[in-house]
Amino acid sequence: MINTELSVKMVMDRWNGSITQLDKLLTELSDEQLNNQIAPGKNSGTYLLGHLIAANDDIIRLFGLGDKLYPELLEPFIRQPYNTDAQTHTPAELKEMLHELNHHLQERFDQMTPEQWFEKHTAVTEEDFAKEPFRNKLNIIITRTSHLQYHLGQIALLK
Amino acid sequence: MINTELSVKMVMDRWNGSITQLDKLLTELSDEQLNNQIAPGKNSGTYLLGHLIAANDDIIRLFGLGDKLYPELLEPFIRQPYNTDAQTHTPAELKEMLHELNHHLQERFDQMTPEQWFEKHTAVTEEDFAKEPFRNKLNIIITRTSHLQYHLGQIALLK
Numbered sequence: 001m002i003n004t005e006l007s008v009k010m011v012m013d014r015w016n017g018s019i020t021q022l023d024k025l026l027t028e029l030s031d032e033q034l035n036n037q038i039a040p041g042k043n044s045g046t047y048l049l050g051h052l053i054a055a056n057d058d059i060i061r062l063f064g065l066g067d068k069l070y071p072e073l074l075e076p077f078i079r080q081p082y083n084t085d086a087q088t089h090t091p092a093e094l095k096e097m098l099h100e101l102n103h104h105l106q107e108r109f110d111q112m113t114p115e116q117w118f119e120k121h122t123a124v125t126e127e128d129f130a131k132e133p134f135r136n137k138l139n140i141i142i143t144r145t146s147h148l149q150y151h152l153g154q155i156a157l158l159k
Numbered sequence: 160m161i162n163t164e165l166s167v168k169m170v171m172d173r174w175n176g177s178i179t180q181l182d183k184l185l186t187e188l189s190d191e192q193l194n195n196q197i198a199p200g201k202n203s204g205t206y207l208l209g210h211l212i213a214a215n216d217d218i219i220r221l222f223g224l225g226d227k228l229y230p231e232l233l234e235p236f237i238r239q240p241y242n243t244d245a246q247t248h249t250p251a252e253l254k255e256m257l258h259e260l261n262h263h264l265q266e267r268f269d270q271m272t273p274e275q276w277f278e279k280h281t282a283v284t285e286e287d288f289a290k291e292p293f294r295n296k297l298n299i300i301i302t303r304t305s306h307l308q309y310h311l312g313q314i315a316l317l318k
Contacts, residue, residue, distance in 0.1 A: 002292070003162060003163040003166065003274075003277055004162040004163075004166075006277065006292060006293050006295070007162065007163075007166035007297070009293050010293050010295075010297065010298045010301055011166075011170075011301065013293070014301050014302065014305055018305065038198060038316070039197060039198035039199075039316045040198075040199075042316055115162075118162055118165065133161070133165060134165050134168050134169050134172070136165070136169075138166070138169065139169045142169055142170065142173050143173065145305065146173055146177065146304065146305070146308045147308075149305045149306075149308035149309045149312070150308045150309070150311055150312035150315075151312055152309055152312070153308070153309035153310055153311070153312040153313045154312045154313060154316065156309075157197070157198045157201055157313065
């Protein structure tokens with residue numbers, strides 16, 4: 001059991017650390033800077049922020065905790081690539097959404113026991129999970145932290 | 160015990176996936192592209208490659224597995240910031256080093272039992288580890304994967 005608790009702590013520490021890193025980065029960037037492209041011809045910081053919110057919002061569904069908070073972000077920030085002419089949300093709106101989402105997820109994560117993190121997520125069937133028990137909730141956080149860091153490295157270029 | 164094995168598998172899958180992602184990216188970029196800056200005034204892809212090798216090379220020491228393979232990378236790629244006028248290693252040299260290092264680490268990781276991943280690393284004292292058992296070898300891989308992803312997102316901008 002000790003390793004179960006330790007593993008959850010280590011993975012969640014890295015997730016929380018990454019969320020804090022994003023929050024800090026956002027306080028260091030003006031809205032104007034965030035609207036800039038991270039490199040010539042690449043995504044803007046604002047697009048990447050919307051993309052991260054939409055990706056992390058999906059955790060609610062994957063954990064069987066209800067509906068996404070912001071399903072309207074799927075189309076402009078996941079399905080559609082960045083488009084300089086079509087900004088659907090301002091940095092201020094997205095920052096507020098990020099804050100709400102992180103608070104919402106944190107409240108739910110805090111109620112989970114270590115063992116619950118090793119239960120299956122909703123995108124895998126009972127049958128597949130029996131064969132592949134690593135397709136659990138903790139693994140969702142491992143892959144989302146990885147995704148978050150990938151884009152954090154990009155948004156940091158705007159400083 | 161099952162969660163111990165699962166946790167090691169999940170963390171190592173994300174590490175190995177990230178290493179594969181870097182390898183693939185390097186096959187997609189010419190040496191000339193890799194020498195370019197990821198964004199105006201920022202690090203070059205070559206510098207970031209040297210930086211990642213130097214950072215991951217340190218795992219050997221942290222795991223108590225002997226000396227670093229490439230201690231000469233510490234100065235130009237960790238201590239010194241990127242300098243357009245001072246390229247100490249070519250992309251071809253660094254790619255060879257990366258290949259060797261990954262092979263070296265993989266051989267050693269393959270010999271570890273799941274329980275050994277939860278043992279302390281060499282940068283923490285026995286006394287501190289008793290109080291903070293999360294400062295173990297698996298956690299080193301969690302944080303290094305995070306670091307790798309951060310810079311992967313940047314190197315990918317060179318495509």
